[in-house]
Amino acid sequence: MRNRCWAASLGGCSEKLSREHIISAAFFEGNNIKAAGFDWTGDKVAEISLKNAVVKVLCKSHNSKLSELDTEIRKISECFSQFNQAVVGGADSSKHSNQFVGQVNGVKFERWLLKTTLNVICASPKKYISFWPDEFLASLVFGKIKFDYHTGMGLYFIHPNLYGNLVSSWNFVNVRPAILTIEGDTGLIGAIISFWGMPFFLKVAASTENLCLNVKGLT
Numbered sequence: 628m629r630n631r632c633w634a635a636s637l638g639g640c641s642e643k644l645s646r647e648h649i650i651s652a653a654f655f656e657g658n659n660i661k662a663a664g665f666d667w668t669g670d671k672v673a674e675i676s677l678k679n680a681v682v683k684v685l686c687k688s689h690n691s692k693l694s695e696l697d698t699e700i701r702k703i704s705e706c707f708s709q710f711n712q713a714v715v716g717g718a719d720s721s722k723h724s725n726q727f728v729g730q731v732n733g734v735k736f737e738r739w740l741l742k743t744t745l746n747v748i749c750a751s752p753k754k755y756i757s758f759w760p761d762e763f764l765a766s767l768v769f770g771k772i773k774f775d776y777h778t779g780m781g782l783y784f785i786h787p788n789l790y791g792n793l794v795s796s797w798n799f800v801n802v803r804p805a806i807l808t809i810e811g812d813t814g815l816i817g818a819i820i821s822f823w824g825m826p827f828f829l830k831v832a833a834s835t836e837n838l839c840l841n842v843k844g845l846t
Contacts (some may be wrong), residue, residue: 632686633749636762637769641688646681649746650800651697651739653704654822666751684749692769696742699735706731707822734774737782740829742768744818747802757813758806764815767831774831785819785826799823 632640655677662680663672685693745764748755766772774780805816817830 631684632689633684633745633760634686634689634765634769636760637689637765637771639688640686643687644683645685645687645690646683647685647690647746649680649682649750650743650802651700651704652677652680653697653701654707654800664751664754666753682746682750684746689769693742696735696739699732700739703731703736703739707825710823710825733782734770737774737829738768738770740782740818740820740827741831744802744804744815744820744829748804748806748815755804755806757808758815760815764831780830780832783828783830785828801826 632644634640658677659674660677660680661672661674662668667673741764745760745768748758749760763772767774799821801819801821803819805818807814807816814832816832817828820827820829
């Protein structure tokens with residue numbers, strides 16, 4: 628793993644790196660989780676302690692500035708859990724109501740999803756060897772730049788049946804970054820992230836034509 632802060636381009640780094648959960652612990656129950664798709668798991672599924680599912684890719688200063696996202700994601704995690712109970716019902720079939728009303732902060736959810744995507748990428752430098760987050764992406768996470776919805780950036784919900792998934796009674800989080808190289812420049816188009824089998828697409832590039840601008844940061 629790269630032992631440096633992916634938000635260093637914004638300035639103001641502290642000397643020490645924080646132990647950042649790759650994916651927020653709020654989404655998991657119990658002390659252990661199963662992980663796959665990282666450099667250190669290879670082609671196998673590894674069972675590890677939740678407290679060890681961390682990576683040192685943010686300094687303590689920058690990580691502390693994202694505490695508002697961690698607070699919001701706890702609320703969002705609870706909404707997902709309640710939605711899952713409404714749709715699947717769990718072991719108690721009487722809870723299967725197919726009705727759910729919830730409210731989340733969409734902007735903070737987008738920022739947290741991008742933060743998580745960058746954590747996943749930085750946790751596997753061999754898998755994503757030619758990519759490192761730039762100032763543009765860091766600025767989106769920290770709210771210095773807003774997602775430009777007029778250019779198609781932002782969060783999209785993908786119907787589970789279209790993506791080949793079914794809403795699951797057990798939670799799993801899947802993060803699949805979409806990285807593209809154009810004329811020697813490598814940039815992040817977005818990522819597909821799913822919770823309980825419900826997939827979302829987060830688009831962070833306004834278009835493939837201006838990908839090079841996004842890759843080079845704020846110019």
